[in-house]
Amino acid sequence: MISKTHILLSLIILSFSLNAIHVLSKDTGSESYIVACGSSSGGTDSDGRRWVPDSRFLSSSENSKTATAQYQDPSLPSQIPYMSARIFNSAASYKFFVSPRQRLLVRLHFYPSSYDGLDASNSYFDVIANGFSLLRNFSAAITTQALTQAYIMREFSLVPTQSGNLNITFVPSSQHDKSYAFVNGIEVISMPAEMFQPANMIGFQDQTIDVQSSSLQTMFRLNVGGQFIPTRNDSGLTRTWYDDSPYLFGAAFGVTFQAEKNVSIKYPSNLPEYIAPPNVYGTARSMGPNSKLNQNYNLTWVFTVDANFTYVVRLHFCELQLTRINQRVFDIFLNNQTAQQTADVIAWSGSIGVPVYKDYATFVNDRDGDEEIWVALHPSVSEKPEYYDSILNGLEIFKLNDTRGNLAGPNPVPSKMLQDAEAAAASTFSPPAGSKSKGEVIGIAGGAAGGAAVVAALCIAVYIKKKRKSGMDPGMGNWLPLYGNSNTSTISGKSNTGSSHLSSLAAGLCRHFSLPEIKHGTKNFDESQVIGVGGFGKVYKGIIDGGTKVAIKRSNPSSEQGVHEFQTEIEMLSKLRHRHLVSLIGFCEEDGEMILVYDYMANGTLREHLYKSKNPSLSWKQRLEICIGAARGLHYLHTGARYTIIHRDVKTTNILLDENWVAKVSDFGLSKTGPNLHQTHVSTMVKGSFGYLDPEYFRRQQLTEKSDVYSFGVVLFEVLCARPALNASLPKEQVSLADWAIHCLKKGILFEIIDPHLKSGPPINPECLKKFAETAEKCLADHGLERPSMGDVLWNLEFALQLHENPDGEAVAAQDKANDAYAMHNATLTIEEETVSSEATVDDLNTSAVFSQIVNPRGR
Known part of the structure; x- marks a missing residue:
């Protein structure tokens, strides 16, 4: 017993x-x-x-x-x-x-x-x-x-x-x-039982859903306009809040902002803090300052859900900029139905910095094979507000149990492209026969289809070519789910760690600076030393070791973002050495600071010498040489290291120029190790910069080195035309540089849109310009399999340079010189970690007419 x-x-x-x-x-x-x-x-x-x-x-x-x-x-x-x-x-x-x-x-x-x-x-x-x-x-x-x-x-x-x-x-x-x-x-x-209150059922007048008596499943929880919020920063319920940008429809992503220092979040007595943390209400996404442009599109998010369930969509609002009623008034639509007319956050909350939330219920059925929720905001034109704009701070979607007490949906169906990724046919995307995109239906302000064509053309200018009807693979299921591997994790789970948790190899190859050293070199982070500002933080000009000029990139101490990027940058650059990659000297990780120290690039970024700058215009030869240098750096990443490295954020601000105008690829915070010999892609959450983002990567979330090739194609046209990759102030057909340049190229009018400084300067060999433009066009092919490798791109740029320097020479002689330059570059494809050479594979060589002139493709 x-x-x-x-x-x-x-x-x-x-x-x-x-x-x-x-x-x-x-x-x-x-x-x-x-x-x-x-x-x-x-x-x-x-x-x-x-x-x-x-x-x-x-x-x-x-x-x-x-x-x-x-x-x-x-x-x-x-x-x-x-x-x-x-x-x-x-x-x-x-x-x-x-x-x-x-x-x-x-x-x-x-x-x-x-x-x-x-x-x-x-x-x-x-x-x-x-x-x-x-x-x-x-x-x-x-x-x-x-x-x-x-x-x-x-x-x-x-x-x-x-x-x-x-x-x-x-x-x-x-x-x-x-x-x-x-x-x-x-x-x-x-x-708390008060977490849910009755919600208005859209499409039915004066009908509400008793949410309190229902069980729910959380489908999505987003910090709109802000960063990932981990469980430890939630207000009482250890929830996780995710970035909203992957769910935005097309190129109409608006602008993000956060509360100024003089604006504090003040919870009213009827709104407990557990509803959402201050970090959610302290950031927001709006449509932007252009009222005329805002009237022509909707700010839209798209979510894939299970059919035949009722959903509660919770929208969190907090005005952070305006103080009076009728300054910003907008309408809210769910699946093309009006959820709220004349939404005015100040009218609801009574003051700036005061949060409020609204719940709306909608039923999603499978009558039309529709398994999506579209949330759209549009300025309320009828109210004639001071600013034609809309705002949103947070968004949650909950599924309610059905009458049988069921919350379970079917297992998601892997997309056809995911299942057949190794087959060439997988690169062809088309929606199911008879299906309709919400882009065809939603319309301006939820009204008739009269303005829908304008909206669709503007919204999908970058990611989806106009000939397509849908921007997402309908077989993806919850293609970017709430709870998965999409957060930016911290080093050892803490952002204020005082010691490095990087790999021993990275630490061994990279110098560790003390914080006093960094402060001394930047005059205690004096504003006069700031030479740039990016998503990670400010960049300072500094001095180390008594006289060596360096660039010191410091993360924003008040933000928790960028820890993963910080770690990735060090892990990547500490193992890579190449003339056309920016050199990382060391790092500092003390007292919550995350600081990176690089070689000083005296001539700044490539973009600073193309437009919106007082710098002298670059000559055509300089531009060619800079593009060749950047292509060499990317080719090394793709083929010269032990593993393929995909940069994932190729753009003109990430191509730096030293005192001799040598181009160096920088900013490896988003870089990923590419697929191995038995894979065709890496499945990963979409990240990158709007305007440069590979549309195939965006649709399929399957990253390959051809995603870098697409981004580099945009860079080539940016160098040629001296204008931003995206310019929302232009007519809708010109918003996307990639689309507009290809349109002009096919119409035979490309010369009309190139940089006026090039037109007025020394004449450019027509064959050279043709080769350069054809190279850029090939980079922007819809499907990755149709794009050249970076080796192909590099060789053609070398060929274009030879055509420019020898305008009267024979094409064969120019090819030979391009081959010599290419072979010399290949000889540098070594990785310092192992001090052995590595040759790129030839599996993905493009054999189109444009890329078939290489006499000796050995080593590619």
């Missing part, structure tokens, strides 16, 4: 354990269970949260076993909870004691890996919580593949339980052989 002493001791231990879990909740104001499934000891994640073992919550452990993942994907934010799992071969339940009549936030974490030799593709299962079906025939492997993620998290808000018990049951599917269920982590967090 078990003694009373043993029973008492067990109860004391259990009580202590549960209290330890509840201690975690003091920061959030609610009781919480944060459980690492399959772990014997638990642990702390990258956000500093303590996870406890799951065994005490299992109703029975007989139907389950613990396992450890055999492989840790680099994208996992931390080992806890993803590297351990609880495996179920038959139905089994977790039981949690919760407060009666308390709404619950439940998060389920899944990392489909190999556990004890089990094949993740065999795992299909249901998840049921207090009678609500959360997941049905769910496959984490299929879902992560379709969403191009390594791990996923599903978040649900469950109606209060009367019993004080929460039972979460995992049931392996009987429809599949060898099926099993698994879970890596479970969070159960009490949340």
